[in-house]
Amino acid sequence: MKVAIFSSKPYDREFLSAANHAQLHELTFYEARLTAQTCPLAAGFRAICAFVNDQLDAHVLLTLAREGVELIAMRCAGFNNVDLRATEQLNLTVTRVPAYSPYSVAEHTMGLILALNRKLHKSYNRVRDGNLSVDGLMGFDLHGRTAGIVGTGKIGSVVARILHGFGCHLLAYDVNENPELKAYGLRYVPKLELLEKSDVITLHCPLMPDTYHLIDEEALARMKRGAMLVNTSRGALIDTRAVIRALKSGRLGYLGLDVYEEEADLFYQDLSNRVIQDDVFSRMLTFPNVIITGHQAFFTQNALEGIAEETIRNLTAFEQGERPPGLITAEKVVV
Ligand code: NAD
Numbered sequence: 001m002k003v004a005i006f007s008s009k010p011y012d013r014e015f016l017s018a019a020n021h022a023q024l025h026e027l028t029f030y031e032a033r034l035t036a037q038t039c040p041l042a043a044g045f046r047a048i049c050a051f052v053n054d055q056l057d058a059h060v061l062l063t064l065a066r067e068g069v070e071l072i073a074m075r076c077a078g079f080n081n082v083d084l085r086a087t088e089q090l091n092l093t094v095t096r097v098p099a100y101s102p103y104s105v106a107e108h109t110m111g112l113i114l115a116l117n118r119k120l121h122k123s124y125n126r127v128r129d130g131n132l133s134v135d136g137l138m139g140f141d142l143h144g145r146t147a148g149i150v151g152t153g154k155i156g157s158v159v160a161r162i163l164h165g166f167g168c169h170l171l172a173y174d175v176n177e178n179p180e181l182k183a184y185g186l187r188y189v190p191k192l193e194l195l196e197k198s199d200v201i202t203l204h205c206p207l208m209p210d211t212y213h214l215i216d217e218e219a220l221a222r223m224k225r226g227a228m229l230v231n232t233s234r235g236a237l238i239d240t241r242a243v244i245r246a247l248k249s250g251r252l253g254y255l256g257l258d259v260y261e262e263e264a265d266l267f268y269q270d271l272s273n274r275v276i277q278d279d280v281f282s283r284m285l286t287f288p289n290v291i292i293t294g295h296q297a298f299f300t301q302n303a304l305e306g307i308a309e310e311t312i313r314n315l316t317a318f319e320q321g322e323r324p325p326g327l328i329t330a331e332k333v334v335v
Contacts, residue, residue, distance in 0.1 A: 001319045002026045003073070004045040006034040006054050007268065011304060012075070016049075019308035025315050033264070039063045047071035047315055052078060052295060053264040058086040065090040071318050075311045076298070078234055079328055080207040088329075095314035095326040099154055100298075100306030106158035108297035109202055109232045112256030116228060116291055117142065140199075143167035148198030150214065151205030151233065152178045152186070159202055160186050171198055174205070195222040200230065207234035217242040226253035232297040235261035240280050247287050255290045258297045267294045 001024070005012060008029040020027055028045070032038040034054035042048050042064050050056060050072060061083060064072070072087065074096040087094050115121055118139040126133070147168040149156045153176075160170055160181050170186035173194045191214075195201070201223065205211050215229065216239040223229070229252060231238050240261055246252035260266070262278055276282050284290050298307075314324040 001047055001315060002045045003028065003047045003049055003315060004042045005029045005049040006032060006038070006041075007051040009268070012051075012308075015304045015308035016075075016311065019305070019312040024319070025312065034060065036060055036063070040067065042069050043067040045069060047073055047318070049073045049075055049311060049315075052076050052081065053267060054081060055264070056082040056087075058083050061086045061090055061092060065092055071095070071315070073311055073314050073318075074326075074328075075307050078206060080234055080236075082328075084328065093318060093324070094328045095311075095318070095324045096328055097307050097310040097314075098326055100310060101300060101303040102154040102158045104300040104303040105155045105204075105232050105297040106162060107300075108258060108293070109155075109159055109204075109230055109256075110162055112230050112232070112258070112291055112293070113142070113200060113202070113228065116230075116254040116256050116289065121291055122288065142200075145169070145199040146171060146197050148173070148194040148201040149186075150174070150191070150194065150201065150203045152181055153204065155232075156202075156204030157181055159204060160184055163200075168200075191219075192222060195219055196224065198227060199224060200228045202230040203233045203237050205233060205237070207236050212236055213239040213242075215239065215243070217245070220246040220251060223251065225251055228254035228256070230256040232256075232258040235259040235263050240284070244280065244283055247284075247290065253289060255284070255287070257284075257290070257292045259295055260284075260292070263295060 003025050005027055008031060013029050016027060030041055034050050036059055039060050048069055070093060072092055072094045077096060077098055079096050082094055119137045123137055143166060145168055147163045147170055149160055149172045152160060152172045152174045157178055161184060163170060164184035170184060171189050171194045172186050173191045177188050214237045220242055243255060247255060260281060266278060266281060310326060314326050317324040
């Protein structure tokens with residue numbers, strides 16, 4: 001099957017080509033992000049493969065359908081950028097990769113927590129500059145602290161196990177409870193209680209209308225003064241402007257982000273020679289207690305192999321008229 005791969009980087013080409021070793025599909029790699037301007041590139045392809053910041057709104061989907069595209073194969077877990085009502089109306093099939101190394105994202109989350117707490121981003125630069133003073137680098141023991149996990153699915157439950165290993169007390173908020181996590185002393189509590197009692201809050205739920213700006217002004221006001229907030233899930237779970245106000249007032253003590261609500265025009269590009277035009281993003285970069293990574297939590301060799309293999313499986317199943325393993329429907333996600 002002819003497949004147009006959007007937002008492709010050299011590593012996408014490497015891993016998808018390797019997973020396509022049986023040469024079942026003819027893969028064409030476009031560096032361009034999928035947008036209203038670039039969607040005509042999909043003409044003549046039966047499937048397109050897209051990523052987290054590709055634009056899959058009703059207008060783009062209509063153009064894709066008119067160009068003859070039948071399958072949207074997302075090479076990621078989240079699908080908040082796909083208008084599922086439109087895909088249903090246009091009879092477009094949508095697949096994703098629901099599970100591929102939850103360890104990749106969970107371990108990156110831990111990296112952010114540890115780096116923020118022990119100020120590794122500052123000490124790295126200090127030591128290279130010959131400054132071996134530890135003033136201002138004091139952290140706290142994670143052992144004995146309370147961590148609040150929002151969303152205890154595949155990634156959140158790995159984070160829970162790791163934090164248990166650090167000796168944290170675990171609170172969680174989720175619309176579906178995972179009884180296995182009770183073995184780690186994890187207690188499900190209402191969202192408000194999690195906000196009020198946690199020293200570290202980490203977000204692992206999907207972005208949906210229900211969870212949009214889950215952390216807003218009101219939620220921040222309920223958090224412990226000086227608490228740490230980490231988001232490796234989707235940017236719009238957090239109201240970024242409210243978070244900036246909370247950082248300025250000192251209410252929020254630490255912020256670790258791998259995602260940002262307006263990341264589509266920034267992430268996965270080298271902007272080092274340009275002036276960043278997003279003032280909200282630029283403001284966040286000025287805080288000493290903020291670490292931002294550019295949506296790289298998934299970026300391990302294991303995850304890329306898993307994503308590529310599952311994407312090829314989805315393409316092959318679709319082409320052969322079978323139910324793809326990562327099929328998404330408008331009503332519910334079929335895993
Ligand atoms: P999952 O589906 O296994 O788990 C999500 C959990 O969130 C589920 O337990 C679900 O019940 C819960 N949830 C749903 N609605 C909720 C709500 N309103 N409030 C609280 N909890 C709710 O998903 P996962 O594989 O663990 O991934 C979690 C998220 O991580 C994804 O949605 C994706 O956005 C993000 N992600 C980020 C990266 C990255 O590189 N930064 C990579 C993969 C996934």
